[in-house]
Amino acid sequence: MATAPDTRTASAPARAPLLSVRGVKTYYGNIVALRGVDLDVHEGEIVTLIGANGAGKSTLMMTIFGDPRAREGTVLFEGRDITRMPTNEIAKLHIAQAPEGRRIFGRMTVLENLQLGASIADPAFFAADLERVLTLFPRLKERLHQRGGTLSGGEQQMLAIGRALLARPRLLLLDEPSLGLAPLLVRQIFAAIRELNEREKLTVFLVEQNAFHALKLAHRGYVMVNGEITLSGSSRELLNRPEVRAAYLEGGRH
Amino acid sequence: MEVFVQQLINGVTLGSIYGLIAIGYTMVYGIIGMINFAHGDVFMVSAFIALIAFLTLVALGITAVPLALFLVVLIAMALTSLYGWAVERVAYRPLRRSFRLAPLISAIGMSIVLQNFVQIAQGARVKPLPPLIGGGYTLIESDTFVVRLSNVQILVVVTTIALMALFSWVIARTRLGRDMRACEQDLKMASLIGIDVDRTISLTFVIGAALAAVAGIMNLLYYGVIDFYIGFVAGVKAFTAAVLGGIGSLPGAMLGGLLIGLIETFWSAYFSIEYKDVAAFSILVIVLIFLPTGILGRPEIEKV
Ligand SMILES: Nc1ncnc2c1ncn2[C@@H]1O[C@H](COP(=O)(O)OP(=O)(O)OP(=O)(O)O)[C@@H](O)[C@H]1O
Ligand SMILES: [Mg+2]
Numbered sequence: 065m066a067t068a069p070d071t072r073t074a075s076a077p078a079r080a081p082l083l084s085v086r087g088v089k090t091y092y093g094n095i096v097a098l099r100g101v102d103l104d105v106h107e108g109e110i111v112t113l114i115g116a117n118g119a120g121k122s123t124l125m126m127t128i129f130g131d132p133r134a135r136e137g138t139v140l141f142e143g144r145d146i147t148r149m150p151t152n153e154i155a156k157l158h159i160a161q162a163p164e165g166r167r168i169f170g171r172m173t174v175l176e177n178l179q180l181g182a183s184i185a186d187p188a189f190f191a192a193d194l195e196r197v198l199t200l201f202p203r204l205k206e207r208l209h210q211r212g213g214t215l216s217g218g219e220q221q222m223l224a225i226g227r228a229l230l231a232r233p234r235l236l237l238l239d240e241p242s243l244g245l246a247p248l249l250v251r252q253i254f255a256a257i258r259e260l261n262e263r264e265k266l267t268v269f270l271v272e273q274n275a276f277h278a279l280k281l282a283h284r285g286y287v288m289v290n291g292e293i294t295l296s297g298s299s300r301e302l303l304n305r306p307e308v309r310a311a312y313l314e315g316g317r318h
Numbered sequence: 319m320e321v322f323v324q325q326l327i328n329g330v331t332l333g334s335i336y337g338l339i340a341i342g343y344t345m346v347y348g349i350i351g352m353i354n355f356a357h358g359d360v361f362m363v364s365a366f367i368a369l370i371a372f373l374t375l376v377a378l379g380i381t382a383v384p385l386a387l388f389l390v391v392l393i394a395m396a397l398t399s400l401y402g403w404a405v406e407r408v409a410y411r412p413l414r415r416s417f418r419l420a421p422l423i424s425a426i427g428m429s430i431v432l433q434n435f436v437q438i439a440q441g442a443r444v445k446p447l448p449p450l451i452g453g454g455y456t457l458i459e460s461d462t463f464v465v466r467l468s469n470v471q472i473l474v475v476v477t478t479i480a481l482m483a484l485f486s487w488v489i490a491r492t493r494l495g496r497d498m499r500a501c502e503q504d505l506k507m508a509s510l511i512g513i514d515v516d517r518t519i520s521l522t523f524v525i526g527a528a529l530a531a532v533a534g535i536m537n538l539l540y541y542g543v544i545d546f547y548i549g550f551v552a553g554v555k556a557f558t559a560a561v562l563g564g565i566g567s568l569p570g571a572m573l574g575g576l577l578i579g580l581i582e583t584f585w586s587a588y589f590s591i592e593y594k595d596v597a598a599f600s601i602l603v604i605v606l607i608f609l610p611t612g613i614l615g616r617p618e619i620e621k622v
Contacts, residue, residue, distance in 0.1 A: 155512035168505040169500055180500050184512035
């Protein structure tokens with residue numbers, strides 16, 4: 065899929081996508097959650113997926129990890145079919161996720177959570193990577209030996225992102241990182257994502273309900289309605305589409 | 319007074335054995351939320367493996383007790399771990415995504431299978447082992463009562479303390495322990511960060527069975543007789559210990575084991591030896607009613 069130039073610098077990438085989702089259908093029992101989703105994320109991009117509650121955004125994030133598994137269609141990472149791979153093997157390809165609900169290991173310390181995030185990474189990088197994450201989120205530094213469950217919501221979100229970063233991801237999946245956070249914190253977290261993308265060429269696939277912020281941050285976006293992609297394009301295009309404005313921007317929270 | 323001291327010694331010994339078995343219940347519950355009813359029978363199997371190993375070694379002419387004991391511990395731990403691993407692999411893993419009661423029913427089935435298997439293979443009668451480790455110390459001697467601390471009791475208590483220390487260190491400080499705790503808290507997230515959940519669950523069963531194997535050997539040395547039914551009785555008591563301490567909590571299992579051992583011996587000494595097993599059941603009922611999370615347990619934390 066070609067991408068038009070947008071407000072940010074990215075131009076249409078010519079290479080094969082890093083992540084490619086093709087005709088994916090996912091079910092919970094007999095209930096269909098994804099009805100044939102096609103979507104690409106190229107190396108170095110920030111791509112956002114927006115949609116209302118229950119559209120199937122989190123389901124897609126988890127389907128990329130094979131849990132739940134796509135019943136039809138394929139998920140390709142660097143051209144390799146990962147649709148049937150065990151979840152932990154997918155993680156070993158350096159795809160990391162800060163999932164919905166944060167899923168901090170609440171009875172372990174912040175440091176242990178970060179160490180667990182580095183499970184698949186080469187231990188030789190740990191000290192330096194930890195330092196970088198703590199520079200990015202200084203609040204975690206003061207709380208390294210505090211139990212994860214005692215952190216505030218915003219701190220837990222930082223920890224969830226930090227934990228994912230310690231896997232040295234080639235592709236970072238973020239499921240609603242702004243959920244429940246004060247506007248200032250949202251801006252901080254989004255600034256951190258932009259910085260990682262610009263400085264380290266980190267590829268990010270971001271699920272958001274906060275469509276305005278997400279489209280400001282991302283190069284491209286997709287809109288999901290009821291398990292299907294209904295719109296896609298550069299962030300600027302989407303920001304100007306009347307359907308998007310009506311459904312996700314005006315009167316919506318941002 | 320003398321009676322009290324003697325019962326204290328006996329109770330701590332018994333409590334050590336229960337504590338080692340209780341760890342297996344509590345670990346499995348912690349990680350996959352099921353009660354492994356076959357765990358007591360795995361303990362029983364280990365006692366039989368140890369007995370057969372002892373007799374085989376004697377037949378082979380290896381009669382030096384320290385060497386024989388060392389070999390028996392190795393053999394029993396290895397083979398019992400294999401049983402623990404196989405039980406999970408065959409009876410629980412295929413049901414992991416099934417409804418919640420399915421693995422429990424399967425566990426009861428495994429318990430019956432192991433009991434019947436040993437009953438058929440080894441016979442239903444009580445099997446004796448001649449005392450291997452004799453001797454001990456007389457601590458207090460009065461006209462009416464002698465307080466003894468036998469070498470077997472020292473061995474049991476010291477081994478238990480050493481194993482529990484080692485095990486606690488593994489859980490708190492090693493990579494494996496961290497992975498196990500991560501799985502215990504959130505299986506889905508654990509696999510998202512690349513932990514092999516199936517392997518970690520298998521290792522949990524292996525470690526639980528290895529500890530139960532040591533308990534089985536100690537039980538054999540301490541009582542000198544075993545039969546195919548000891549797993550049920552010891553299993554219920556160790557399970558009670560795990561619930562009393564707070565199921566899911568490792569220090570809880572150790573503390574609960576000690577308490578159940580003490581309660582049982584004091585009950586036998588001061589009330590009635592016939593009803594000593596009733597004591598454990600009564601405690602189980604009382605704990606479940608008044609203290610459902612146990613002494614060191616935590617209330618169920620709401621999952622997001
Ligand atoms: N474990 C599950 N079992 C059954 N149905 C589920 C399950 N998880 C999600 N669903 C259903 O699948 C649909 C998509 O859910 P999903 O969580 O992917 O939505 P979402 O777009 O992430 O929504 P939100 O913005 O509220 O997080 C919903 O209708 C939901 O009820
Ligand atoms: Mg969601």
